[in-house]
Amino acid sequence: MKRVLKMLMVAVPALTALAACSPLGTLNALTPSSHFSRDQDIAYGTDPRQRLDIYRPTGTQNAPVVVFFYGGNWTSGDRDDYLFVGEALAARGITTVVVDYRLSPQVTYSGFLDDSARALAWTRAHIAEHGGNRDELFVMGHSAGGYNAAMVAMDPRWLATYGEKPAMLRGWIGLAGPYDFTPITGEDIKPAFLAPNTPPDSQPINHVGEARVPALLLAGGDDKTVDPVRNTRQLAEKLRAVGVPVQTDTFDGIGHAMMIGSFARPLRFRAPVLDRVVAYVEQASGSQAMTAPATR
Template identity: 55%
Template sequence: MSSKWLQAFTLAFAAFLAACSPIKVLNALTPSSTFTKTSSVAYGDDPRQKLDIYRPANASPNAPVVVFFYGGSWNSGSKDDYGFVGEALASRGIVVVIADYRLYPQVRYPLFLQDGAQAVAWTYQHSAEYGGDPRKLYVMGHSSGAYNAAMLALDARWLNEANLSPSMLKGWIGLAGPYDFLPIENPDVKPVFFFPHSPPDSQPINHVSAGAPPSLLIASSSDTLVNPTRNTGGLANALRAAGVPVEEFYFGKTNHQTLVAAISKPLRWLAPVLDRVVDFIQATDSADSGARQSPTT
């Protein structure tokens, strides 16, 4: 296929996605031969406290593990919609856990963070049963899910409640996350954080410290929902000032929604999001291995 035909096809496909249910289309086009899936494992007592595990079909021993949290303004979303994320990372040899969590109006801040911490604790305790190495554990999210990942990685309260610590994370990955968003402007989000009395401790940027795990922050430079300069750029600067290793990328062909969709096989032409995530995981794993070996070499 010529480059002009390929470009025309991909633009038409993107328009098709915009006109129908994008997530259903992406999942329908997602390969199923790269993983085995274990569905709806309970990590708590509530019906929303369930997770799916994607085990790579050809996993190496002691594979890295990613716990992924989806977005939806803390009032919508389902793990069943993000099979394309599980497949993409599993196809690169990563064990993936995609967790549901309680949403507004059932709960408000910070109870969904407690759910996230419980999901991470379950993963830490059980990932070896699925070929993963709990010593290579990452949290990752998109949009409000990136906020959840950031808070688990930066604010020790939540993992401490689950008898863990952010120090046991190898790193965390945020896609188009809101990390510094007070005062709240989005009407869907205001009641989640008790607007106008939103607590300052709800903001990830207020929890940056020198002990934070290595970070990968990715955003769309044309994001009109979550300001990338204030949120991704501001948090990256704060992490660097604290001496935390951080990588920061912006992609122009994406928007807030298609940034995560670019992980899927049909839309990887939009931006190398999957490659950057995998590179980050491989680099942090190699750096840590080198640090462990250095005293004896």
């Protein structure tokens, strides 16, 4: 018990001190490896950034699949930082694909969306080779990655490039995603979206009704980085208005970084985000393989 308390004393301040979507090696170091096997560094394109890792649940075949895009203002991020996310979902019986994608300044809007769609299409074509069920496919993202997930689920253009449609998805999951953020004020984000000439079609809120993929939208009530009212609540209301099934939750006292940090075992007491995601996947896929409590 003393060892566990010591780890928590280290891990909690460490995450609190991190900026949103920063490297999370502290949490990875506290992540057990017994619940998954990892197929690493798989190419879904020719660029060095077009790589992904697959977390396969131990002893499970034909599992539902979540493709995860991390955040980082479309300027930073690495799939190795999110081992704790792959473990969290794999431990609950979900095959998890953690994707790297090209970042600004290498690309601008819409290069990172093309990569997101390419990775999803690759997953649908190949995930059965890695123990996943191609017909129980979800896309999830945190922060900037939540934007990527929203766009490939709501705007059919991106998947059409690869011969697919958003209807191939059982659902999409947004964790503190920015869905309506013009005019852009963040100096680090402006180049990625060609500000001040940001295209209106870059905003997920402008694609409501184009595709009708069910959604789970989660946010922290204390998020000072991405306004949960303007983004999560507003998008949910607009989707419901056109008949798209949407589930939402806002977690009181939870900030931007903790929305993804709470997937890590030492931090799950902060908010039941993982439980909420797993329940949604279980409900939408009809899977019965994810009954273990997320806090274990």
